[in-house]
Amino acid sequence: MNPKIAKILKVVLPLLLGVFLVWYALRDVPIPVIYDHWKTSNKLWILLGVILGLLSHLSRAYRWRFQLEPMGYTIKYGNSIMAVFATYLINYTIPRAGEVARATILTNYEGVPFEKGIGTIVAERIADLVVMMVIIIITLFLEFDFIYNFLTERFNPVALGLAGLIFFALVLFFVKFIGNSKSKFAIRITTFVKGVFEGALSIFKMKKKWAFIFHTLFIWVMYMLMFYVTTLAIKDLNDIPFGAVLIGFISASFSIAASNGGIGAYPVAVFAAFSIFGIAKDPSYAFGWIMWASQTLMIIIFGGLSLIYLPIYNRNNSK
Numbered sequence: 001m002n003p004k005i006a007k008i009l010k011v012v013l014p015l016l017l018g019v020f021l022v023w024y025a026l027r028d029v030p031i032p033v034i035y036d037h038w039k040t041s042n043k044l045w046i047l048l049g050v051i052l053g054l055l056s057h058l059s060r061a062y063r064w065r066f067q068l069e070p071m072g073y074t075i076k077y078g079n080s081i082m083a084v085f086a087t088y089l090i091n092y093t094i095p096r097a098g099e100v101a102r103a104t105i106l107t108n109y110e111g112v113p114f115e116k117g118i119g120t121i122v123a124e125r126i127a128d129l130v131v132m133m134v135i136i137i138i139t140l141f142l143e144f145d146f147i148y149n150f151l152t153e154r155f156n157p158v159a160l161g162l163a164g165l166i167f168f169a170l171v172l173f174f175v176k177f178i179g180n181s182k183s184k185f186a187i188r189i190t191t192f193v194k195g196v197f198e199g200a201l202s203i204f205k206m207k208k209k210w211a212f213i214f215h216t217l218f219i220w221v222m223y224m225l226m227f228y229v230t231t232l233a234i235k236d237l238n239d240i241p242f243g244a245v246l247i248g249f250i251s252a253s254f255s256i257a258a259s260n261g262g263i264g265a266y267p268v269a270v271f272a273a274f275s276i277f278g279i280a281k282d283p284s285y286a287f288g289w290i291m292w293a294s295q296t297l298m299i300i301i302f303g304g305l306s307l308i309y310l311p312i313y314n315r316n317n318s319k
Contacts, residue, residue: 037286089303
């Protein structure tokens with residue numbers, strides 16, 4: 001495929017998916033219904049959710065400095081904060097472009113080589129992925145009976161078990177094939193996987209590893225709390241089960257990772273999770289839109305201000 005066409009498709013397709021999901025989310029839940037839930041919502045809980053989200057971003061910016069210090073770089077906290085907010089804002093336009101911009105900002109204003117900046121961001125994502133996997137495992141443990149009954153009611157248990165065995169066998173075959181193969185593709189895959197593990201383990205070798213781990217846990221606790229407290233703003237969700245909060249949070253998190261900041265996908269993901277617990281469609285979609293819109297507005301404001309203020313903040317920077 002032509003590189004220019006591929007580049008255009010990387011930008012256009014996620015945006016088209018976002019537009020489709022916005023239409024899909026609103027087709028059965030008219031805007032007036034969402035507006036009615038917004039009018040009757042408790043704005044203090046929504047504001048608290050935004051504050052918790054803000055704290056998580058500030059903690060992420062502070063945590064980043066721990067990764068850079070062992071390489072001999074002590075960056076300004078202000079630059080770290082603005083780089084993080086710029087990342088989130090830019091990711092609403094082109095997927096993963098924010099991470100590139102974040103490393104570039106560090107190069108331009110702090111003199112950190114681009115490849116080292118990207119390396120720290122990859123390691124950071126690995127740490128976040130590990131925490132996310134732990135949350136998923138805890139959720140499966142706490143809600144195993146409910147999830148099992150839900151799946152067995154809708155799917156044949158024998159078919160599910162057979163599918164699981166086939167998947168496990170394929171994974172084993174793939175791992176063995178890749179491990180023994182001498183092809184360039186297999187070597188690249190093996191090298192990548194080893195690099196991922198090495199990057200994850202390097203976290204425990206850094207000088208301030210416990211501070212890094214604390215901030216990682218703090219970030220995700222803030223994420224979960226901002227999701228939970230925002231449900232309290234919607235009257236119809238005041239008695240929502242804790243399991244629904246966990247599964248809704250996981251589903252919503254994946255929607256953000258799979259699209260441009262969760263545009264259109266976030267409310268759909270929330271409803272899909274909440275519907276498992278028999279929660280009505282209207283408050284589920286309304287919550288999804290309110291939650292996504294409040295956090296997005298915060299990112300737009302702080303991300304926009306960061307991009308404007310960065311050159312002013314660093315006007316006397318000689319690097």
